[in-house]
Every structure is written in C-alpha cells, then in structure tokens.
Amino acid sequence: MEYQAVIMAGGRGSRMPDLTASVPKxxxxxxxxxxxxxxxxxxxxxxxxxxIIVTFDSVKRDLVQALQSSAGELLIRLEVVTIPSDEDWGTAESLRFIRDKIKTDVLVISCDLITDIELHLLADVHRTYDASVTVLMHTLPDQSTEGGIYVPGSKSKRKIEQRDIIGLDEKGGRILLLAAQADIEEDLTLRKSVFKRYPFIQVKTRLMDAHMYILKKWVLDFLADNKVGRTYSTIKGELIPYLVRKQFSRPKTGQLVPQPNSMEPEGAQQDKDIASYGGLDELTKTARTMSSWNEHMGDMSDYYQHGDTLRCHTHIMENGFCIRANTVAAYCEANRQITQHRQILGDDPLIHPTATIxxxxxxxxxxxxxxxxxxCEKVSIKRSIIGKHCTVGDKVKIINSVIMDHVNISEGCTIQGSIVCGNTHIGEGVEMKDCLVGSSQNVPPRAKYSSEVIGNADRMMEI
Structure with missing residues (x-):
C-alpha cells in the first residue's frame, strides 16, 4: 500500500451556520x-x-448510516475515528491524533471537496519529485473572481473570499511562496537564497488550495513530535506554509535525525528542526546516486546539487470539476453544477424511481x-435539487434552488435562487427569491421574501 487515505470530516461549517445548525457539515x-x-x-x-474518516463522536452514527445508505456498490472499507465533540481541533491536530494509524505516506482530503480529478496525476507529481508534500490546486472560475455570484440571504453579490498568494518556479510545479492575502500587511518577502536559485518566480492569485494533500510519513512524525513547542492547528493555514518557508533550511549544527520511537522528555521534542527530518543515511544516498531510481542528471539535478530533502510541489487542475462546498455560495454552486457531472454523481437516475410526478x-x-x-399537478422545476420525502403542491415554481429532505411546499408558491433546509413547511402562495430558510421552519401563507435569512434569531447567519 503506497498511500493511506484520510478524510477530514470534523469541520463544524462555521462559514455556513444556518445550514449546519441541524445537519453536520x-x-x-x-x-x-x-x-x-x-x-x-x-x-x-x-x-x-x-x-480513515476523522469526525466527531456525536456525528459518527449518522455519518456511518448516511454512507451505508448512499454507498451503493462501494467496495472500500471505512474506518471511522472519532475526536471529542467538545474539542475545536484543526485538521493538523486531527492528523496528529491518528498518527499511530499511519504507516506510509498519507493522502489527506477534506470532506467538502468534490472533484473529478484522476488521483494518479497528483501521485505522479509526488513520485517524480520525491516531494515532501504535494498540494492539489485548481484555477478559480471567472464568475468567482470577477462578477461574483448571488448568495441566498445576501442583499448583494458575494465576491470571492480572501485569496492566497502563491509563488511557483518557472516550470510551475514547485511552491516557493504560500501566503494568505489577509496575512500580508505590506510587502511580500522572500529569502535572497530563493531568488538566487529561482530568479524567475510566477506569482499567482487565481489558484485555490483544494485541500487535498499527499504528505510524507516523516512530515506526520514532525507534526506529532513538535506538538509542545510549536502549534500547528491546520494543514492548509499553518503546516503547509511552514513547510514551504523551511524548504531551503539546513539542519542546525549537531542536530540529530529524530528516531520515531525515541523516549525523549516532552520538553525536548519541541526543539527538533524540520530540516533534520526526512534525511537519508549515507548508504541510501550512495545507492541512489549509483542507481537510475530517477533522473538525478535531469529534472532532479537541481535538487541533488543543493541537497534538498524538503520539497513542496503542486499539481494544478486546469480543467474538470473541482469545488469545495465550504461556504453558502460554494454549496449552492456545487448543487447547481452537480447534475452536469454524472461521472461524479454516479449512475443513479436524476429522478428517483420512487418519486411521483x-x-x-x-x-x-x-x-x-x-x-x-x-x-403535484402543474408544477415547474428547473435547475433545482429536491430532497427525499418532500411534497411539492399544485402550481408551484421552483427555479435554481436546493430543497432538502422532508420539506412541504404548499400550493401556488414560487421559490427562486433559494435554499430550504429540512423539515420545513412553506404555506400557500409564498414568494421567495434568493433566500435561505433554516431547518424546521413554518413559513406563513402568502408571505413575500427577497434576499433574507428565515430562521431562529439566535442562529441568524452573518452576511
């Protein structure tokens, strides 16, 4: 087994609280x-x-049940590992928690990622450059970067959220800079040694981290060993930027390569430097220079010349479908586009055999x-997803909307560009445009709403 796969499913969905108030992200x-x-x-x-799926104690039962009912012919074995529901752990902390289960390099995926990428493309980059970490990135669509899109419950278009500023080498594969736009106060800074080695650097602002990573096993060892002195809460926000910055560092004088099972005092663990991990013993170094294990006189010659052991690379997904449903806007877009990508959705019919029209x-x-x-009769449904066990009354129009499970929509309603959460009843003649309705709501008859959040006041979403 070359890679172990881990899905991070412990997110609380803090960017879309009205959707996750009753349903885990x-x-x-x-x-x-x-x-x-x-x-x-x-x-x-x-x-x-x-x-391995990492999730909260309180979510495990529903998650397993949902996957079993949706799994179909899936053959993959699921190992669900739980973290305490009252803890606010990031992805790096969750990865540290399962360290003992990881025996090889690890493929980490966020549960909110929907993509049709062929995974071997990411693995090929990881193998070719013997990368320490390989990051999947994708190019942002024009509508997200320029015009924005309407978000249910919002009074105006929502622009793309804070971008990342990413510096790549001339070939566009090695990550030389990774910084969140919000974290840059004045100017970007890079070491002189980086410019000397890479005089041409591509700076990208239209790339999005897809939250899919291949990590070397020793990166996980470093993460676990340094839990005291350094705090890495998230993979994307803290661990990956740190690895990018430390690529050209050298081990401190006298720094020993740490042993995985060493019994050092807890305080000593924090002082280990990342450059001392991932190193090769002299025998392996000699064997590699004498073998044809890869092109050390070709594309990899620069790495050999400088003795790099920490290498951060990326595969950029230019085409295909790739979206993270981690905001209300992205969640809407995922539902709007998913019916066009049957290779992702599977072979099930768009209209369930038990549905009645x-x-x-x-x-x-x-x-x-x-x-x-x-x-029911004289209903028009366009570009919309209607969930399980819903009832749509006579003469209802639903356009460009998401209706979750167990929703009852009474006669004569018009719903456009909206999200209606589960167990909600909508009275007769309601007109609704660009709204977000929370779960278990009773919308009064003949009400008219535009760009509103309809829900409990203590759970109103911040726009």
Missing amino acids: ALLPVGNRPLVWYPVNMLDKAGFESV KTKSQVGQDSMLGEGTTV
Missing part, C-alpha cells in the same frame, strides 16, 4: 448525497481498499428528485 446534501460521500466514492473508484408537471433534465418525493 459532512452530511449536508449535494445532489441528494452527503458531502462526505464524494471523496469516499473518488477513493473507491481509484482502487483504495480502505479509508403528477400530470402537467415539468421537471427539467438539470434537476433531481429524491426518494419518496411527490410533485
């Missing part, structure tokens, strides 16, 4: 499947035999109906 429906199903399905199709109703080919849903 990992179980939010996209295309009538829970979010976490998409990375599980991707790993299964890629041939992985097992995956009565006479003179129209359901567009870009829409979905979930299990047990009833669509």
Whole structure:
C-alpha cells in the first residue's frame, strides 16, 4: 500500500451556520448525497481498499448510516475515528491524533471537496519529485473572481473570499511562496537564497488550495513530535506554509535525525528542526546516486546539487470539476453544477424511481428528485435539487434552488435562487427569491421574501 487515505470530516461549517445548525457539515446534501460521500466514492473508484474518516463522536452514527445508505456498490472499507465533540481541533491536530494509524505516506482530503480529478496525476507529481508534500490546486472560475455570484440571504453579490498568494518556479510545479492575502500587511518577502536559485518566480492569485494533500510519513512524525513547542492547528493555514518557508533550511549544527520511537522528555521534542527530518543515511544516498531510481542528471539535478530533502510541489487542475462546498455560495454552486457531472454523481437516475410526478408537471433534465418525493399537478422545476420525502403542491415554481429532505411546499408558491433546509413547511402562495430558510421552519401563507435569512434569531447567519 503506497498511500493511506484520510478524510477530514470534523469541520463544524462555521462559514455556513444556518445550514449546519441541524445537519453536520459532512452530511449536508449535494445532489441528494452527503458531502462526505464524494471523496469516499473518488477513493473507491481509484482502487483504495480502505479509508480513515476523522469526525466527531456525536456525528459518527449518522455519518456511518448516511454512507451505508448512499454507498451503493462501494467496495472500500471505512474506518471511522472519532475526536471529542467538545474539542475545536484543526485538521493538523486531527492528523496528529491518528498518527499511530499511519504507516506510509498519507493522502489527506477534506470532506467538502468534490472533484473529478484522476488521483494518479497528483501521485505522479509526488513520485517524480520525491516531494515532501504535494498540494492539489485548481484555477478559480471567472464568475468567482470577477462578477461574483448571488448568495441566498445576501442583499448583494458575494465576491470571492480572501485569496492566497502563491509563488511557483518557472516550470510551475514547485511552491516557493504560500501566503494568505489577509496575512500580508505590506510587502511580500522572500529569502535572497530563493531568488538566487529561482530568479524567475510566477506569482499567482487565481489558484485555490483544494485541500487535498499527499504528505510524507516523516512530515506526520514532525507534526506529532513538535506538538509542545510549536502549534500547528491546520494543514492548509499553518503546516503547509511552514513547510514551504523551511524548504531551503539546513539542519542546525549537531542536530540529530529524530528516531520515531525515541523516549525523549516532552520538553525536548519541541526543539527538533524540520530540516533534520526526512534525511537519508549515507548508504541510501550512495545507492541512489549509483542507481537510475530517477533522473538525478535531469529534472532532479537541481535538487541533488543543493541537497534538498524538503520539497513542496503542486499539481494544478486546469480543467474538470473541482469545488469545495465550504461556504453558502460554494454549496449552492456545487448543487447547481452537480447534475452536469454524472461521472461524479454516479449512475443513479436524476429522478428517483420512487418519486411521483403528477400530470402537467415539468421537471427539467438539470434537476433531481429524491426518494419518496411527490410533485403535484402543474408544477415547474428547473435547475433545482429536491430532497427525499418532500411534497411539492399544485402550481408551484421552483427555479435554481436546493430543497432538502422532508420539506412541504404548499400550493401556488414560487421559490427562486433559494435554499430550504429540512423539515420545513412553506404555506400557500409564498414568494421567495434568493433566500435561505433554516431547518424546521413554518413559513406563513402568502408571505413575500427577497434576499433574507428565515430562521431562529439566535442562529441568524452573518452576511
């Protein structure tokens, strides 16, 4: 087994609290499947035999049940590891928590990532450059960077959130700089040694970290050993930027290569330098220079010349589908586009066999109906996802919306560009545009809403 796969499903969905107030982020429906199903399905199709899913104690039961009911013909074995529900751990802390389960290099994926990437493309980069970390990035679409998109519950268009500033070498594969725009107060700074070695640096602002990483096993060892002196809470926000900065560092004088099972006092663990990890013993170094294990006289000659052991690389996904459903806007976009990507969604029909559509109703080919849903007469549904066990009354129009499970929409309603969370009842004649309705709401008849959040006051979303 070359890589172990880990899915991080312990996020609280703090950027979309009205959606995650009653449904854990990992179980939010996209295309009538829970979010976490998409990375599980991707790993299964890629041939992985097992995956570790890290989630909260309180979520485990529902997560396992949701995956079992949505799994279909998946063959991959699921190992669900729980972290305390009252802890606010980041992805790096969760990865540290499962260190003892990781025996090889590790492929880490966020549960909110939906993509059709062929995983071997990322693995090929990792192998070719013997990278310490390989990051999947994708190019932002024009609508996210320029025009923005309407967000349900918002009065105006939402621009893309804070970008990353990414510096790449001339070939566009090695990461030389990674910084969040919000963290840069004045000017960007790089070491002179980096400029001397890479006089041409591409600076990108339209690349998004997809939250899929391949990490060397020794990176996880470093993360676990340095839990006292240095705090790395998140992989993307803290660990990866640190690795990028430390690429050209050298071990401190007298620094020993740490042993995985050493019994050093806790205080001593914090002083170990990243440059002392991942080093090769003299025998391995000699063997590699004498073998054809890779092109040490070709593309890798620069690494050999400078003795690099810490290398951060990226695979940039230029084409295909790649989106993180980690905000309300991204969640809407994922649902809007998912019906166009059947290779991701699977072979199930867009209209479930148990769904009922009565006479003179129209359901567009870009829409979905979930299990047990009833669509009454003279209904029009376009570019929308309707969940399980919903009832859509006579003469209802639903356009460009997401309707979750167990929603009852009464006669004569018009719903456009909105999200309606589960177990909600919408009265007769309601008109709703660009709204977000929280779970278990009762919307009064003939009410009219535009760009509003309809929910409990103590859970109102910040726009």
